[in-house]
Amino acid sequence: MEISEKLLKFKFHISIAVAFSLAIGSLIYVAPRFLDVLAYFWPLLLSTALFLVAVIVFNKATPLATEAPCEMAGEVLLDFVACPPEVLQHPAGESSKSEDAQPEAADERSKSEENM
Known part of the structure; x- marks a missing residue:
């Protein structure tokens, strides 16, 4: 009897944990594999990496000026x-x-x- 009373006391917490576990399990089962996502987004990831490399190279090649011209x-x-x-210069006699x-x-x- 003691164990069932304690289980009833934590009934809400146990049901939340079971629901959360089922949600995570279904996401893992239904979600696409990581390689599929990587295969879909590789052009975006590659172009972003190249852009960041270009920014770093240009930053090293042209240091910031201390005073703007x-x-x-x-x-x-x-x-x-x-x-x-x-004094404005006007022709003689004109005012x-x-x-x-x-x-x-x-x-x-x-x-x-x-x-x-």
Whole structure:
């Protein structure tokens, strides 16, 4: 009687273990063999391996640059955009409103730069 009472106590656990074992057994029986899967996917596996070898070879052949050459071009462009020429050259005798307003804008820029 003791053993049957203990078995009834673990009835749920035993049924889960049996179901899990049957599921694993049926998967092993029904699933295709490993060589069949390998035979089906060998082109994909081969191309992936060749791609990884090419990446490694190119990485060894061309080391990474410490400083990108395009950084200087970006700095020159930013300097050109951020600092327009102070004085516009117009033909003699011609004056424009932008020329009159430009020294005021330059003074405001210099004041704002000093405050920073």
